């Protein structure tokens with residue numbers, strides 16, 4: 001696991017892929033690989049960036065390596081051929097390009113049997129509104145990793161109100177800078193600290209219907 005973490009941190013994409021496969025062959029659970037190597041590696045990359053030891057290019061190659069690893073794990077944790085139990089529209093808000101966390105949330109939701117409509121990154125409030133009108137989800141997930149872009153979560157909620165669709169969905173928000181207080185402040189229904197919470201929230205909403 002330590003070796004895998006190091007490979008992600010140093011942005012070695014093909015080696016990351018190979019190491020993930022190796023660990024899986026040794027019967028290490030995909031969830032364990034995710035929780036104990038891939039995610040902690042990105043946390044450490046963030047710390048190195050903050051300390052001025054890493055710059056954007058290093059963060060970028062590390063993110064690419066992480067995504068190569070995730071691509072191997074995804075089919076193992078995502079449910080297949082099951083009738084979806086509910087629908088979630090999710091995206092990273094306007095101005096924000098971080099999508100690893102959102103993709104993990106998508107994986108957890110799909111793994112639990114939800115249909116996920118991913119509107120991608122840098123998604124405008126209008127894009128969320130259009131996706132809600134088209135797909136009629138029960139839950140909308142908003143992700144933001146920057147203290148500057150988390151402010152656009154409020155714009156999305158306002159746009160949902162203006163479009164008359166706010167009452168038909170529950171809004172859950174998440175991302176590293178987000179806290180419960182912020183969810184309360186902007187009128188989001190839920191805050192989820194990680195992908196497991198996102199899955200539990202979706203289950204609660206859909207189970208509660």
Ligand code: B12
Nearest residue numbers: 046097098099100101141143146147174175176192194195
């Ligand atoms: C990788 C990375 C990048 C990559 C992103 C690649 C990609 N495809 O995502 C690149 C290099 C592009 C990048 C760019 C930038 N980044 Co950056 N980045 C990171 C880094 C190192 C890791 C993020 C990550 O993937 N974490 C791993 C995932 C698994 O965790 P997560 O995203 O938090 O998601 C989990 C939870 O938050 C939650 N969650 C997430 N979304 C949602 C949604 C819902 C609905 C729910 C319920 C839960 C939930 O569940 C997830 C799984 O558990 C972080 C550091 C950090 N520790 O966060 C900095 C970080 C977020 N970046 C930072 C900065 C400053 C930038 C740049 C501005 C740098 C620059 N000067 O250009 C740009 C901004 C670009 C933009 N417009 O978005 C700062 C933000 C500071 C701040 N407070 O605003 C951080 C914190 C680094 C730091 N320590 O300073 N970055």
